[in-house]
Amino acid sequence: MGMTPGEARRRFRAGERVPTAGWCPGWTQANLLAVPRDRAYDVLLFAQRNPQACPVLDVGEPGAVRTEIFDGDLRTDLPAYVVYEHGAAVAEVTDATGFWREDLVAFLFGCSFTFEDALIRAGVPVRHIEAGTNVPMYRTSVPCVPAGALSGPLVVSMRPVPASLVATAVRVTSRYPMVHGAPVHVGEPREIGVSDLTMPDFGDPVEVRPGEIPLFWACGVTPQAAVLAGGVEFAIGHAPGHMAITDARDSRFLVP
Structure with missing residues (x-):
């Protein structure tokens, strides 16, 4: 899908629900997990201990719905979300505004959809x-x-x-x-x-x-599986495969 991240986010905000593999080639896609501020250290530590599954690309301020690499609204600009309470998925929605809390800290983790364009170009x-x-x-x-x-x-x-x-x-x-x-x-x-x-x-x-x-x-669904297994009291994540399309170029995360 040859469009900019902003164009894709507008379509998702309008209600389009679709897996994002193949969307916006050349732009970085990310997994979302938002947790209450008092759980943010647990997420950072989990990511540090499991870096291949949970590579941290960006972290928002408490309550923020934008980050340095995502110039959209994390509540509305992904195709679909899963809401967790006490280690159970309680809702799957296309607009998380009604669930978002002022104490939520949003983490964006790397997503393998980002390197798929490079795989295709390599045959x-x-x-x-x-x-x-x-x-x-x-x-x-x-x-x-x-x-x-x-x-x-x-x-x-x-x-x-x-x-x-x-x-x-x-x-x-x-x-x-x-x-x-x-x-x-x-x-x-x-x-x-x-x-x-x-x-x-x-x-x-x-x-x-x-x-x-x-x-x-x-896979960046790993921290959501950890939220489920750990019985975390509240969290919001992307629906698997329905990613945050960021404003960062994939070349930003390419190493020689």
Whole structure:
């Protein structure tokens, strides 16, 4: 979708709900998690201890609905949100204004959608973009390092890659460490506790064709899984795959 972040955000503010994979190539996408101020240190510590799953791109002031890299309204300018209370998802909405609190601190974590344009330019197919669906995401058996009230499993996204292009996919994505970087696992899903690729915990299943190998990247839904597992009293996150499209160029997070 060749549009600016501002144009995309206006469409989401008007009510368009769609996964954002393939939107605004060249611009950084981010995972949102907003928690009460007294839980913000737990989130920062959790991110520091689990940096590949939770690379912090930006943090807002308490109550702020904009950040340095997001010149929109975090309450309205994502396609969809999930609201959590006491470790349970209680609502999924396209406008979080009615739930937003003055004490909320918004965190923006890197998202692997950011490096998909680089994968495509390198000749690596991205199946969920080809299919027009959401990326498949899975809870794994790999535990995160807990911090305060936050604990839980690593969540991963999966992209099937032809065997001949696995090295290319690893090389390309390793240059984007702030949007999850290289895969955390290549190959057999059961080795990380994923028993059935056709049944993702979030998103949509995609076809894995003969000669393709599933590659798994750390996913920014991980802190939301930690909110659930830790019974955090209140939080707002993006609906998985429905990201914040920021005003930062993806080249900002590219390393040589």
